[in-house]
Every structure is written in C-alpha cells, then in structure tokens.
Amino acid sequence: MTYPALTRAKSTAAAIFLVATLGLTACGPSTSNFPGQPTGTGGPNNPTGERQRESIFGEEGLKLFGGSSDDAAGSGIGVNSFLWRASLDTISFMPLASADPFGGVIITDWYRDPNAENERFKITVYILDRRLRADGVKVAVFRQARDERGDWADARVAPATALQIENAILVRARQLRINTIEASERR
Incomplete structure (x- = not known):
C-alpha cells in the first residue's frame, strides 16, 4: 500500500x-x-x-433472597411463590425434568403408575402471574400408552385432568398463603 x-x-x-x-x-x-x-x-x-434506574432484570431488578415486605409475590423468584411451591407439592410424586422459578415453568419426566404399567404421564406446569390468581397457573398433561408392539404411542388425555391438577395446585397455594399469614400474625 x-x-x-x-x-x-x-x-x-x-x-x-x-x-x-x-x-x-x-x-x-x-x-x-x-x-x-x-x-x-x-x-x-x-x-x-x-x-x-435501568436494569436488564426489569422494573424490580433481580431478587435472589427475598424482596421487600410489600412484595405481593412473597419471594425473589419470578413468579408467585405460593403457586410455585404448591405446584411442586402437587406433582411431587413425579420425577422432575426441569424447573425454572424465574420463567415459571415446571416440566416432569415420564411417570408410570405401578398399577397401570401400560400408560405413562408427563406434566408441564406454567405459572403465568406474580399474583395468586385462579388464572395464574396452566397445566398441560401428556399421556402415552403401549401399543400392540410394546412401543409408546401418544394417547388422548381426558380434558378434565389438567383442570383437576390446576385446581389442586390452587387449593394448595391458598393453604400455603393462609399458613403464611397466620404465622406472621402470631409474631
């Protein structure tokens, strides 16, 4: 050059x-x-x-070990802590494949009931809100059954199954919230 x-x-x-x-x-x-x-x-x-104050973690920043006393969700996770704990309690009999407390997604691995060896289930729980609300949780249930060759094939799930699990999670979340309120009043 x-x-x-x-x-x-x-x-x-x-x-x-x-x-x-x-x-x-x-x-x-x-x-x-x-x-x-x-x-x-x-x-x-x-x-x-x-x-x-700008933050890549949103308006409230990143809270790992709890938040302020006026925090509606009651914890430093990204979703409602009562729904999160209730979801884990409700599906605790199933093996976990993944759990993301910031994104609010819990995915189980396949579970076979010892009394029904020819079918297995998998559940995904989505926690959609930081508030304890009836529409703050969504459950997807997947089912597989053995075909005549012994291979696993997708099978239909009764529509009420996911709704029953969602209701069980909501009942447990309410119990956890009531227990927390009662414990704080005793102090």
Missing part, C-alpha cells in the same frame, strides 16, 4: 470512528426540551423528566 493510500485509509477509518462515536452519543439520555416540559427535564424517551 502506498503512502497516499495509507493516509486515505487512516482518514476513512477516523471518519467512521467519529460518526460511530457521535451516533452512540446520540443514544444517551436526552436533556433536550420535550413539548409541554420545562427546558432540560425531559425528552422523547422520558417525557416526565423522572430519573429511572
């Missing part, structure tokens, strides 16, 4: 660096005036001008 070509390459690289730096600087918090706001207090991304 010749000296003039090298100089042009350096100039081009410096120009690209300058444009990138200015572009990234423009992504910072705005101190410009937004219509209806006093000068320097807001911007298009913050019309009220309030300083907010």
Whole structure:
C-alpha cells in the first residue's frame, strides 16, 4: 500500500470512528426540551423528566433472597411463590425434568403408575402471574400408552385432568398463603 493510500485509509477509518462515536452519543439520555416540559427535564424517551434506574432484570431488578415486605409475590423468584411451591407439592410424586422459578415453568419426566404399567404421564406446569390468581397457573398433561408392539404411542388425555391438577395446585397455594399469614400474625 502506498503512502497516499495509507493516509486515505487512516482518514476513512477516523471518519467512521467519529460518526460511530457521535451516533452512540446520540443514544444517551436526552436533556433536550420535550413539548409541554420545562427546558432540560425531559425528552422523547422520558417525557416526565423522572430519573429511572435501568436494569436488564426489569422494573424490580433481580431478587435472589427475598424482596421487600410489600412484595405481593412473597419471594425473589419470578413468579408467585405460593403457586410455585404448591405446584411442586402437587406433582411431587413425579420425577422432575426441569424447573425454572424465574420463567415459571415446571416440566416432569415420564411417570408410570405401578398399577397401570401400560400408560405413562408427563406434566408441564406454567405459572403465568406474580399474583395468586385462579388464572395464574396452566397445566398441560401428556399421556402415552403401549401399543400392540410394546412401543409408546401418544394417547388422548381426558380434558378434565389438567383442570383437576390446576385446581389442586390452587387449593394448595391458598393453604400455603393462609399458613403464611397466620404465622406472621402470631409474631
């Protein structure tokens, strides 16, 4: 590469660096005036001008060992702790394949009842809310039965099965919540 070509390459690289730096600087918090706001207090991304703590873990941040006393969910996990514990209690007879307390998903491995050797079940529990609500839990039940060759084949599950498990989880969650309230009142 010749000296003039090298100089042009350096100039081009410096120009690209300058444009990138200015572009990234423009992504910072705005101190410009937004219509209806006093000068320097807001911007298009913050019309009220309030300083907010930003976190990649959401509004409440990451809580590993509990939260504040006014935490509606009662724990530092990502879902309602009563629904979480009730779900684990309700399906405790089945082997767990996966449990994600931040995403609210519990997946069991296949379970065979000793009294029914030709069928097996698998359950996935989805906890959908941080509040203890009837629609805060969803259960999916999968069933397989042995065919005439002895292989496992997907089989139909009675529609009421998932609903019965959801109701059992909700009853247990309410019991856990009542026990927690009574224990805190005794202190």
